[in-house]
Amino acid sequence: MELLLILNKFILWCYICICYLYSDHINAAWFVFTSLAYLSINMSIYLFKKTQLKYSGIWLSMILILAASFQVDPFFMLLLPMNLYEFFSIYINKKWMLLILLMLPLAVISHSLHPAYFLAASFHFMSVTITEQYVQRAAKLESALDTMRKDIHRLTKSLNDYYEYMKQSQYMLQLEERNRLAQQLHDQIGHAMTGALIQMEAAKRLLDTNSYKAKELLQNAIHISKDGIENIRTTLKHIKPRSEQMGVNRVKLFIEEMAAQHHRHIPLVCKGDLEIITPIQWKIIYENMTEALTNAMKYANATVISIEIHVLNTLIKMEVKDNGKGADKIKKGLGIIGMEERAASVNGMVIVDGTNGFSVTTLLPIQKHEPVQT
Structure with missing residues (x-):
């Protein structure tokens, strides 16, 4: 915004210089002095950080413009709308009131300057107003973009947490399934195999002394082993999905x-x-x-x-x-x-x-x- 104000002032000052060169005025020294003073004051306005110093610079610039317009060249009055806008825009938010204030000097200046002053004030008002609207719109878009960035970051974090939770849940389910399978194998198949082993050990000892009893024990071991194998098949069948x-x-x-x-x-x-x-x-x-x-x-x-x-x-x-x-x-x-x-x-x-x-x-x-x- 400050760059636009400086550019507007420079354009109008260049226009005033051109008008002065084609006029019949001969007090060139005072014109150069007034121009340098105006440029110095307005450049210093944007260098000050304190608001009070800025207001003082704007007031000094307006006093210089009024003095120069009556003593050096009436065209200096074309620079007044920009300083008026800078000063009153701080206190007044309604644009139509600012435009009326910028047009008030028309009542005291020469009629020959009315067209030029009206165009200068209108040009400055429209350029600054349009720029302010675009700046506000850009600020809103930037704020919305920043909010979207935060939302995306939050959603990404939530999604990563969700994936991590899913991995942990899947891992816990696998552990629980492995534990259940191990317990089932131990309770059903392990006991069956242990019983069959005991039967075969007993049959081994009775093989020489009591062959009939040994055969009976071996037959029991075979039945227990078959039951164990069938349990293994049943367990695997239930585990494996169709x-x-x-x-x-x-x-x-x-x-x-x-x-x-x-x-x-x-x-x-x-x-x-x-x-x-x-x-x-x-x-x-x-x-x-x-x-x-x-x-x-x-x-x-x-x-x-x-x-x-x-x-x-x-x-x-x-x-x-x-x-x-x-x-x-x-x-x-x-x-x-x-x-x-x-x-x-x-x-x-x-x-x-x-x-x-x-x-x-x-x-x-x-x-x-x-x-x-x-």
Whole structure:
């Protein structure tokens, strides 16, 4: 703001110098002296830090302008509006009142100076007012930006704390699961193996003296061992998640992340017996769904992207469909070619349709498992 005031004063002073050079005045020494005094006083105003000294400099400058306008050159009166604005803007906030105060000297100056004074006062008032508005707007934007920085820093910290909490929670869950598994193995399998070992030790001692009793003890040990092995199988079966649970949960997690990141509605529909989908088929379904969903987010301009996994009698259907702009002519890129190659690896296929939105359908044959001969 101070730089603008200095620039306005310098421009008007240059204009006064040009007018003086083309006038008939001959008191050049007094003009130079008054100009230097004015420039010195107004430059010192912006060097003072104390408000009282600034006010004194403004008053001295206005007195000098009034004296010079009557004794040296009337055009010095054009510099008065800037000092008036500097002084009264401290006490008056209403802009229209400031403009009226700047125009009051029109009542006492020569009529020949009225146009020039009016233009000088108006130019200074408008330039300073517009600059103040932009400065205030910039200050508000800077304050809002600073608030956003603080919010981002706070949210980042909260997110990091949340991730750290998730890691600790996951680690604690793993420890608890390991402890539960160790306790279960100790209570069920450990006791069974200990009982079987005792039976076999007793049978060893009775083998020479009482073979019948020894065989009975060995048979008991065999039964205990079989029960222990069956307990191991049951425990591992309960611990290991089913393939369809792993596949569906992985798909749901990815869809939730994409929906939250891109602010899109992505419904998921699952139909049929998902248990018959093999792990390799789940891998193909997940990778093709990821590719199709990512492409829809980038190019479709869609508001809804629906995903359906449907297990039919002879095949598995996975469709990703959006309500976007679609495509009249489909050009297969690396993404679609990659989806086709993945599906073809298990004798499946991919169908792409660009009418009424865009859809990518992956078809995989259901693998028939022959019973194992024992």
